[in-house]
Amino acid sequence: MTDALDLIRPEIRSLGAYAVPDARGLIKLDAMENPYAWPDGMRDEWLAELRDEALNRYPEPAPALLRDALRASVGLGSDTGILLGNGSDELIQMLALALRRDRAVLAPVPTFVMYDLISRIVGLPFVGVPLRPDFGLDREALLTAIRRERPGLVFLAYPNNPTGNLFDEASVLEIIRAAPGWVVVDEAYFPFARRSFIPYLREYPNLLVLRTLSKEGLAGLRLGFLVGPAALIAELDKVRLPYNINRLTQRSVAFALRHSALFAAQAARVVAERERVAQALAARPGLRVFPSDANFILFQAAGADVVWAHLRAARVLIKNMAGSGLPGYLRVTIGTPAENDAFLAALPPGLAGALAHA
Ligand SMILES: *Cc1c(COP(=O)(O)O)cnc(C)c1O
Helix, strand or coil: CCCHHHHCCHHHHCCCCCCCCCCCCCEECCCCCCCCCCCHHHHHHHHHHHCCCCCCCCCCCCCHHHHHHHHHHCCCCCCCEEEEECCHHHHHHHHHHHCCCCCCEEEEECCCHHHHHHHHHHCCCEEEEECCCCCCCCHHHHHHHHHHHCCCEEEEECCCCCCCCCCCHHHHHHHHHHCCCEEEEECCCHHHHCCCCHHHCCCCCCEEEEEECHHHHHCCCCCEEEEECHHHHHHHHHHCCCCCCCHHHHHHHHHHHCCHHHHHHHHHHHHHHHHHHHHHHHCCCCEEECCCCCCEEEEEECCHHHHHHHHHHCCEECEEHHHHCCCCEEEEECCCHHHHHHHHHHCCCCCCCCCCCC
16 A cells, blocks of 8 residues: 555645644743733623533524624625635635636735645645835736736735735735736734725725634634625635534624624724834844834844744743744734733843844
8 A cells, every 4th residue: 555644745745834832831922812801791791691502503504693793893784795714714725725726826925824835735826926125015026926927816914914014005906906816905903903905895806805803802713704795705605614613603703793892992902012012122222123003013133043032031932933934033912011011021131233134
């Protein structure tokens, strides 16, 4: 018989596994999670609702009330298509699975790694077009690549991860008009940026907008949604596994939508802290801080690996971007004021003044 591992597609064997570091006992500022808890009363109310969930029954496969509530939460009516995913990661996978095999996926890079990873896993070519040195869109390079590659699917993270910036709106619209296929604007960080392409859905039939509840405080539930033209969403829905959103998630999301004011208030606190942390970082020699509209800050550091290890030794976990193709860069998620103070206090004193490309 064939060696069991020889049956794995070579492009899968050559992939590294998606690594999630062990964060037990650490101040966790590496994964863009909301740091705030719920008030006790709200937690009790939630538990009371979950109490009578019939876990012996399959969940609703396409929960109509929940889909309506999510559409309403972004100001859309029932004429717009909506697809729910087990996190927006699953929706990225559904898009890639549904796309014709003879088309490529294209995105400006650096960006969210799952666009590239999922494309490669499903066997689609991924084309990355470098951002400018300030991480803005390189409009000309993108339009040229779109003409050359004719991609079936373009991803634009707005704001972008890991850079934190919002791309220029006029350039994004130009890309939507120039693209011969679907353009997905991924608004994972909408709660912090409050800027959206949802109003353009009516105008552009190739536009889809991706949202998630993860970054505003429900990362553990796994709920993302994709909105766009109803006919296109109906086709994408065919690759969805029937019970992809479990009962506890459906019930908890409906509950959370009724408490959206709490999440909005928490996001506002995160944004205020982001400005405070950005200013504190900018005042440090040896660091170069990039402006952010999200709940994290990207910065370049002289001796970034040493800075990361120093923080880790002080039990503060941030993201070293060296493993994601950005050596010399670190990304810190905004936590509570106390967590942010711990991060700032744990930065090594006397960072070297010289930055490679500052
Ligand atoms: C975090 C993130 C996601 C993933 O969200 P999930 O809904 O938790 O899967 C999607 N897109 C971008 C740009 C992200 O940063």
